[in-house]
Amino acid sequence: MSPHAVPVTEPESPYSETVKYLMQKHAITSNGFLPAKAPLCRLPDMYYLPWERIANVMPVLLDNGTLRARVDAMDVLSTDRLRSEPEWRRAFVILSFLTHAYVWGGQEPAEILPPSISVPFLKVAKMLELPPVLAYAGSNLWNFTTSGQDFTDVDSLRCLHTFTGTEDESWFLVISVAMEAQAAVIIPPALRALEAIKTRDYPVITQALAEMDACISKVGALIERMYERCDPDVFYHKIRPFLAGSKNMEAAGLPRGVFYSESSADPEKGSWRQLRGGSNGQSSMIQFFDVVLGVQHTNEGNGRPTPAASPASSSRSSPEPSQPSPSQPSFHEVVRDYMPGPHRRFLLAVSQMGSIHELALQTPAGVTAEQDAFRDAYKKATQTLTAFRNIHIQIVTRYIILPSRRAQRSADGSGKRDLASASASAGGSSSSGTGEAAPPPPELTGTGGTTLIPFLKQARDETTEAGNIG
Numbered sequence: 247m248s249p250h251a252v253p254v255t256e257p258e259s260p261y262s263e264t265v266k267y268l269m270q271k272h273a274i275t276s277n278g279f280l281p282a283k284a285p286l287c288r289l290p291d292m293y294y295l296p297w298e299r300i301a302n303v304m305p306v307l308l309d310n311g312t313l314r315a316r317v318d319a320m321d322v323l324s325t326d327r328l329r330s331e332p333e334w335r336r337a338f339v340i341l342s343f344l345t346h347a348y349v350w351g352g353q354e355p356a357e358i359l360p361p362s363i364s365v366p367f368l369k370v371a372k373m374l375e376l377p378p379v380l381a382y383a384g385s386n387l388w389n390f391t392t393s394g395q396d397f398t399d400v401d402s403l404r405c406l407h408t409f410t411g412t413e414d415e416s417w418f419l420v421i422s423v424a425m426e427a428q429a430a431v432i433i434p435p436a437l438r439a440l441e442a443i444k445t446r447d448y449p450v451i452t453q454a455l456a457e458m459d460a461c462i463s464k465v466g467a468l469i470e471r472m473y474e475r476c477d478p479d480v481f482y483h484k485i486r487p488f489l490a491g492s493k494n495m496e497a498a499g500l501p502r503g504v505f506y507s508e509s510s511a512d513p514e515k516g517s518w519r520q521l522r523g524g525s526n527g528q529s530s531m532i533q534f535f536d537v538v539l540g541v542q543h544t545n546e547g548n549g550r551p552t553p554a555a556s557p558a559s560s561s562r563s564s565p566e567p568s569q570p571s572p573s574q575p576s577f578h579e580v581v582r583d584y585m586p587g588p589h590r591r592f593l594l595a596v597s598q599m600g601s602i603h604e605l606a607l608q609t610p611a612g613v614t615a616e617q618d619a620f621r622d623a624y625k626k627a628t629q630t631l632t633a634f635r636n637i638h639i640q641i642v643t644r645y646i647i648l649p650s651r652r653a654q655r656s657a658d659g660s661g662k663r664d665l666a667s668a669s670a671s672a673g674g675s676s677s678s679g680t681g682e683a684a685p686p687p688p689e690l691t692g693t694g695g696t697t698l699i700p701f702l703k704q705a706r707d708e709t710t711e712a713g714n715i716g
């Protein structure tokens with residue numbers, strides 16, 4: 247069995263062997279893309295106490311400005327004592343939080359990661375098939391605990407690690423956890439529906455689409471709860487700067503990205519990396535909805551040529567120049583590399599099972615009641631996913647666009663630069679997308695490196711487009 251595979255727990259599953267196999271093979275649990283059990287709260291081996299100690303007081307160390315010194319003084323620990331998948335995941339959570347705290351936890355960003363972080367982090371990330379950065383898996387999927395059993399119950403969830411120690415940040419992160427858990431129920435019926443394409447079993451597909459429709463509505467209701475305990479200004483000014491990556495961060499002070507040393511004996515040995523920051527856009531759940539409904543995304547995210555997001559050089563002093571490439575993969579394709587390997591492969595496998603969208607296009611209206619019910623269910627599910635994306639756009643407006651305007655208006659001179667928003671403006675115009683007369687801010691990008699509203703609107707319109715089956 248793959249080290250990633252977590253058995254699906256329901257013994258009396260009504261689903262086919264193929265469905266069960268697909269889920270088990272790709273580490274899909276009864277909680278969907280979340281683990282079957284709540285993640286480890288600490289590494290059992292006391293050897294890792296130095297990591298645990300810093301991670302557990304990270305907000306204090308960031309607040310009093312001592313985090314970098316503490317990390318610099320830390321030994322380079324081996325990964326040899328990590329024993330199980332949950333332990334590797336916990337190590338990923340700790341090291342990814344330490345990385346972002348180290349890079350962004352000062353008046354200026356740190357360009358060079360100390361070996362105490364980078365050496366083990368490169369190994370852990372490789373093991374989990376993730377880039378060495380705070381990917382969604384590290385900030386959300388594996389970074390929570392609960393006082394209950396039900397991961398959809400957001401009130402009983404709490405985040406294990408935050409940068410700020412605020413309730414706002416914990417809420418921001420656990421809302422996604424509850425959404426992921428909520429979406430878990432749809433995975434087996436959706437796979438069954440894809441299997442049913444071959445036999446044109448319309449009732450099975452229609453039923454799954456109706457369940458998916460209800461599921462997306464519930465997921466949408468959860469994301470709307472963001473407002474309850476996450477204040478937009480706290481998010482924009484305190485939380486978001488720590489989520490930033492190292493790609494397109496020239497203006498923020500990372501022209502070459504971040505240098506990851508590969509050796510404690512020779513800290514000069516390593517590479518510059520330009521990686522995307524943490525983004526809920528890396529969630530496999532929403533892409534699962536897209537794949538099942540056949541929504542195609544084409545926008546690369548930033549509307550301008552992007553430098554290669556890969557390791558660049560073997561020495562600190564000579565980073566390879568970024569080469570704009572004529573055609574770039576879409577944001578949705580690129581962020582698959584920021585998903586755990588088994589989840590990425592699951593989405594690929596699902597996309598190869600057949601297309602409900604194609605079936606909907608081929609199914610004529612007004613011939614049989616079954617076919618009409620199927621077409622209606624398909625349209626309705628895509629409309630609900632469109633509605634979800636509209637809710638998300640409103641959230642992005644309230645949590646990023648409006649606070650950025652307020653900050654601009656007050657042009658405060660309060661000292662601390664908003665590093666996450668200080669992205670490169672090469673060739674870019676304002677992307678606030680609200681059409682108001684306020685002077686455009688410098689190009690505003692998401693922590694995942696996109697031009698926000700135009701990008702999100704296109705993703706929404708592509709969802710609507712899928713539902714236009716005539």
Ligand code: HEM
Pocket residue numbers: 418421422425469472481524525526527528529532533635638641642645646691692693694695696697698701702705706
């Ligand atoms: C305060 C809350 C949130 C803010 C400010 C926010 C912001 C953003 C931004 C700026 C993007 C553009 C991509 C990037 O550059 O990162 C994005 C994309 C995305 N976000 Fe969020 N997000 C929030 C919550 C969520 C949650 C809870 C989810 C659910 C898991 C989510 C799912 C997505 C998805 C799937 C995309 C990709 C675009 C798409 O497929 O429509 N977001 N988000």
